Amino acid sequence: MTGQPLLEIKDLRVNYKVYGGLLEVIAGVNFVVYPGERVGLVGETGCGKTSTMKAILRILPMPPAQIAGGEIYFKGQDILKMSHNQLYKVRGNGISMIFQDPTAALNPVFTVGQQMEAVLKNALFDGKKLGKRQIKSDALQALKEVSLADPERLLKSYPVQLSGGMRQRVCIAMALSTQPEMLIADEPGTSLDVTIQDQVLRLLHNLVLEKNTSVILITHTLGVVRETTDRVYVMYAGNMVESAPTKQLFDRPSHPYTQGLMEAVPRLTGGGVAEGIPGRIPDYLSPPTGCRFHPRCPHVMDICRQQKPPAYQIDDGHQVACFLYDSKEGSRK
Amino acid sequence: MAEQAKTLDATAINLETWKKLERRSRRENLGRSWYKFTRNPLSVVGLVTVGLIVFLAVFAPYVTPYPEHAGPFTDFANAKQPPSLEYFFGTDTIGRDVFTRTIFGFRFSLTMGLIVLTLVVPPGVLLGLLAGYFHGTWIDTVVMRVTDIFLAVPPLILALAIAAMLKPNLLNSMMAVSLMWWPWYTRLVYGLATQLRNEYFVKSAETMGASKSHILFKEILPNCVSPIFTKMSLDMGWVILIGSSLSFVGLGVQPPKPGLGTMVAQGARHLPDLWWISVFPALGIVVIVLGFNLLGDGLRDLFAAEEV
Amino acid sequence: MNPILTYKALKKYFTIGHKDLMKKEPITVKAVDGVSFEVLEGEAFGLVGESGSGKSTVAYATIGMYRPTGGSIEFRGENLYSQDGDRPQHIKKEIQIVFQDPGSSLNPRQNIKQILELPLRIHQPRANRLEKIAELLEMVELPLGYMHKYPRALSGGEKQIVAIARALATDPSFIILDEPTSALDVSIQGKIINLLIRLQREFNLSYLFITHDLSLMRNVASRVAIMYLGKICEVAEAGEFFQHPKHPYTQMLLSSIPVVSEEEERLKPEKVVSRGEIPSPVNIPSGCSFHLRCPYKMDVCVNVDPEMIDLGDGHTVRCHLYPDD
Numbered sequence: 001m002t003g004q005p006l007l008e009i010k011d012l013r014v015n016y017k018v019y020g021g022l023l024e025v026i027a028g029v030n031f032v033v034y035p036g037e038r039v040g041l042v043g044e045t046g047c048g049k050t051s052t053m054k055a056i057l058r059i060l061p062m063p064p065a066q067i068a069g070g071e072i073y074f075k076g077q078d079i080l081k082m083s084h085n086q087l088y089k090v091r092g093n094g095i096s097m098i099f100q101d102p103t104a105a106l107n108p109v110f111t112v113g114q115q116m117e118a119v120l121k122n123a124l125f126d127g128k129k130l131g132k133r134q135i136k137s138d139a140l141q142a143l144k145e146v147s148l149a150d151p152e153r154l155l156k157s158y159p160v161q162l163s164g165g166m167r168q169r170v171c172i173a174m175a176l177s178t179q180p181e182m183l184i185a186d187e188p189g190t191s192l193d194v195t196i197q198d199q200v201l202r203l204l205h206n207l208v209l210e211k212n213t214s215v216i217l218i219t220h221t222l223g224v225v226r227e228t229t230d231r232v233y234v235m236y237a238g239n240m241v242e243s244a245p246t247k248q249l250f251d252r253p254s255h256p257y258t259q260g261l262m263e264a265v266p267r268l269t270g271g272g273v274a275e276g277i278p279g280r281i282p283d284y285l286s287p288p289t290g291c292r293f294h295p296r297c298p299h300v301m302d303i304c305r306q307q308k309p310p311a312y313q314i315d316d317g318h319q320v321a322c323f324l325y326d327s328k329e330g331s332r333k
Numbered sequence: 334m335a336e337q338a339k340t341l342d343a344t345a346i347n348l349e350t351w352k353k354l355e356r357r358s359r360r361e362n363l364g365r366s367w368y369k370f371t372r373n374p375l376s377v378v379g380l381v382t383v384g385l386i387v388f389l390a391v392f393a394p395y396v397t398p399y400p401e402h403a404g405p406f407t408d409f410a411n412a413k414q415p416p417s418l419e420y421f422f423g424t425d426t427i428g429r430d431v432f433t434r435t436i437f438g439f440r441f442s443l444t445m446g447l448i449v450l451t452l453v454v455p456p457g458v459l460l461g462l463l464a465g466y467f468h469g470t471w472i473d474t475v476v477m478r479v480t481d482i483f484l485a486v487p488p489l490i491l492a493l494a495i496a497a498m499l500k501p502n503l504l505n506s507m508m509a510v511s512l513m514w515w516p517w518y519t520r521l522v523y524g525l526a527t528q529l530r531n532e533y534f535v536k537s538a539e540t541m542g543a544s545k546s547h548i549l550f551k552e553i554l555p556n557c558v559s560p561i562f563t564k565m566s567l568d569m570g571w572v573i574l575i576g577s578s579l580s581f582v583g584l585g586v587q588p589p590k591p592g593l594g595t596m597v598a599q600g601a602r603h604l605p606d607l608w609w610i611s612v613f614p615a616l617g618i619v620v621i622v623l624g625f626n627l628l629g630d631g632l633r634d635l636f637a638a639e640e641v
Numbered sequence: 642m643n644p645i646l647t648y649k650a651l652k653k654y655f656t657i658g659h660k661d662l663m664k665k666e667p668i669t670v671k672a673v674d675g676v677s678f679e680v681l682e683g684e685a686f687g688l689v690g691e692s693g694s695g696k697s698t699v700a701y702a703t704i705g706m707y708r709p710t711g712g713s714i715e716f717r718g719e720n721l722y723s724q725d726g727d728r729p730q731h732i733k734k735e736i737q738i739v740f741q742d743p744g745s746s747l748n749p750r751q752n753i754k755q756i757l758e759l760p761l762r763i764h765q766p767r768a769n770r771l772e773k774i775a776e777l778l779e780m781v782e783l784p785l786g787y788m789h790k791y792p793r794a795l796s797g798g799e800k801q802i803v804a805i806a807r808a809l810a811t812d813p814s815f816i817i818l819d820e821p822t823s824a825l826d827v828s829i830q831g832k833i834i835n836l837l838i839r840l841q842r843e844f845n846l847s848y849l850f851i852t853h854d855l856s857l858m859r860n861v862a863s864r865v866a867i868m869y870l871g872k873i874c875e876v877a878e879a880g881e882f883f884q885h886p887k888h889p890y891t892q893m894l895l896s897s898i899p900v901v902s903e904e905e906e907r908l909k910p911e912k913v914v915s916r917g918e919i920p921s922p923v924n925i926p927s928g929c930s931f932h933l934r935c936p937y938k939m940d941v942c943v944n945v946d947p948e949m950i951d952l953g954d955g956h957t958v959r960c961h962l963y964p965d966d
Contacts, residue, residue: 163918163919166918194691194855195919198914265827266856267860268855268856268898273861275832277828350786354789358790534745536740541760542730552748555751
């Protein structure tokens, strides 16, 4: 990808203060998104992917959470250092987010129309706010674009009257109605049925192409990533362990964790289910020294226990944080 | 035989290690709860206040300068004295030390709370469990309609009416208060039990063949304990307030006993000149109620955090 | 092989209110509307479907949470609900279930020892319980020290393993697995699935395996049935089901699965794009309930509900595309 990155996270560190000390949840994360790209962020429960996304919009629960270091640049400006007013403009207009559970993301006591208006009311288009009629027509337009039937009636409906798939599409419509430059989608299909998930992801794909919006797709399902992203980051225990163009990642998974994940996915072709990766995710109170994956790694070496591996470039756009790819330490796999 | 012995040995060893590990994990859980509780300094203030009051009430004869003033005692020579180093809160119209009597008054206050909660919590909770678990059946309807009836009567008026019918003393007035207090526990537990009975762990026990009593007391009740304790702490404050109000109007603790409400009533006609006779017992009531409220808030926050 | 569980035209309807204030016209949800199939001794039978399909209702009716509205469920020939009221005690011992969400299927106020003790107390009152619990933990490869731990100290995978140990405690013959790994990460899934497969072989168990993850199903079940809005659309032996799906809904579902390799991509049937919403079970379409979304819809599909047809080799379909010859 060329040009200026739309979003750039540099060495982000986030801790949570709890009983017993400090949870080092995000331990130096680097992440880049270019305009018009679809980037996947893959990781399992507890790896820190949702925390990273919440950090971008600064919606982390701030008493237990603390930003311990790093920068998040959106169009060249550090979000972490922005004033409340500047941040306000970024949220919604610059970056929008859709959450995993559409039922929880919609307020049950307000109609769809009222919630969409609430979003559009405060949005700025070319620095100006919208008038009432414009808001209504924009809301209708947004609902039409997500292929929801009868948008007029939908505006007057309550979320409880809609199915799961429809609710998720309403959330997408709301997120896109402010015409953001970037959309963060946190597991958008997980609570939906497979056929509806397929529909929703297709829709997202088309909308993104039309409007040149960048998308960060967070998921733990590798299959979804393969079909809907251009580039992928793999995250483990607060670090990015591998990043590559999607096809590259699936053809040549290089980090032992990525390889473990790929093996663990049951195949449609049969052949039994692989045992998975032994061990548990680390205790963030006292994480493993050096590479956080080393206690579970089948190719662990001495240096892995002592130092944290930097990101090695092994191909165009393909980086791996693993000593196996250090020309001095390891050997190519 | 030898194999049986081996398994028994293994179990014996496990039993000991298991007990040790259990103790350790219990200690850890307590530590974690303490940490969460102390996040809010007000909760600690509540806890310390309540602890202090309990201590003072229990050891009243040993921590007060004039313990005999709590009983029948007169000393007209030193009557109507304002607060001084000798009499911290001054003396009342017949020469009794207000400070000592206030501390002894704590005893009555705590007793009020204990009587009511002991009478109210077990039946209230039990009815709530039954009505909630058997939601939709006649048990639910009967229990909740009876509850509604009791809740419809204004509490203080009911207490006054009953206390006035019986001989006015602490026990009778607290029984009157109990009569209109139990429905709140039933309502609380009813709401919880109605939700909990749909949880998968309850369904699991049911489909496993567990008895109804097991489900009510071993599956559902343990999950209600936290809100119940929180409510009990907050209720202590309320009950003491109502009990003191009853004492103030002549039902409840009878003079010459040093109930806080009674003392406020006795000193009321001497305001504003002999202000200390009413004001200090009143402050005593405030401190107790505030203490239990802060403690209750702290408990509620603690239990809410644990659910996350 | 003999059938261990037989479903005969099982029906389960729920009344969820009334259309009018006079309460004359009840609104009925036909969650399960005439389901018939058999699970054979020692096999893992897969049940697939999306929300509203009724697959969980089938499971819950088997485990005693719902009483059937019509039809019957038989365990080795014995009707589960022959008397009024509950299923008989020995059935409760023989049929167990592992629920989807390990977080809510274990009582947060009980430690593992207490959780595993309950089934033993009910069905084996005389046994040395501590010993049996230790045995169970060993069987599922959990450290014995977990006995005093509370569910919140365990990971999702470990909680689910405890749920499996609990299901094994009564020495059952038949276990229903309702989406046992859906709430877990893929790296733990393998461990749990392989544990289940091993236990099946060791104790000659029969499974009813419910999941929406078709790739997982492919590796677990020996026969698969797919449900849509309360009825079965197709039943086949696993290989046939995935390689030669006959029902349009099966094809639609299979073509929507996200897969991770080219190989699997080629195996998927031609893309059938899902159109429209999944109808709610309150408003089941007339005729064949799938006709609103079916790319091969014919006139007869709108009016007539197809019957189940046997295509041979245990492959049955319920669709007008396959006339009864």
